[in-house]
Amino acid sequence: MTKKNINVTIEVELLKEAKEQIPNISSFFESCLRNYLNGTFPVSDANKILQQIGQLQADLYLLNQNNDVQQKIKDKENLEKDKAWRFLWNDYNTKLILDDRLMKKAIEVLGMDNDNLEEILDWVLLTDVKVDTNYWEDVLKKYNKHKDEL
Structure with a gap:
């Protein structure tokens, strides 16, 4: 399989942080694109999970508020x-x-x-x-x- 060089514009600080955490950025982007195009990149699942996290955070906040009220009582x-x-x-x-x-x-x-x-x-x-x-x-x-x- 042949590969082609492309130019991608990324914020300098983001690229610096990415290089510290991801050893091969080209391979990482290639893998992400492949999974996205094959439908194996679970974007909709990620959105559902993020919504669940948001709801759980709200629930946790309410529980903590309730616990604070109970403790004060x-x-x-x-x-x-x-x-x-x-x-x-x-x-x-x-x-x-x-x-x-x-x-x-x-x-x-x-x-x-x-x-x-x-x-x-x-x-x-x-x-x-x-x-x-x-x-x-x-x-x-x-x-x-x-x-x-x-």
Whole structure:
């Protein structure tokens, strides 16, 4: 098969980058032309794939946005729990008497019943375990671990 020299105009930077990545540019162009003319160059498939990629990128963006929203909701709920717990704990720790108003709010926000919450308050007050009383999750986790060990 005979070959013919042709002139092709390509941006200088593109040609420079192509030479770094493609060892034989002439062979590469020849192969691309052959596949295109034989119908084996899947241009329509490439367009479908690009559309799928675009849709998947949009879906991923929406999922990430949803995850961000869910995380923000969870963070807000945790802040509310921490606040209700701290108010109750700080008051109980100084007075050793339960404030009914604070207890009612803590029961509502923490989803605990009166007896369990009183038990946790007493445990925190009397335990030797280091508990960060600023964070409800830390208190509950350490209390449950202590309870499981009994």
